[in-house]
Amino acid sequence: MSSSEPACYTIYWNDQRVLEVTATPGLLVSNLAPPPPPGAPLCSHPFLSATAFVPEHEQRLRQILDRSESVESYLANLRADGFVVVKEDSLNPNG
Secondary structure, three states, X not given: OOOXXXXXXXXXXXXXXXXXXXXXXXXEEEOOOOOOOOOOOOOEEOOOEEEEOOHHHXXXXXXXXXXXXXXHHHHHHHHHOOOEXXXXXXXXXXX
16 A cells, blocks of 8 residues: 555454545445435445445444544544454554
């Protein structure tokens, strides 16, 4: 990954991938939910974009996001809540 590309993270609960986060404003997507109807507003966020993969964790992930003020605070809050955060270009499981 070049230094001009936004940082990307994969979030795990135990060994299950539950979320992918990119440190750039964008859409919040549920990978398993049906697409919104044509013309429906898309859910976006001011400091990150994310794709969720496990519906059972989506509400919790959103609650943590809503109390976060930046990508860094979101990642810290996820870790504090028991999630494992792995930076895409890193072997360090704590990002």
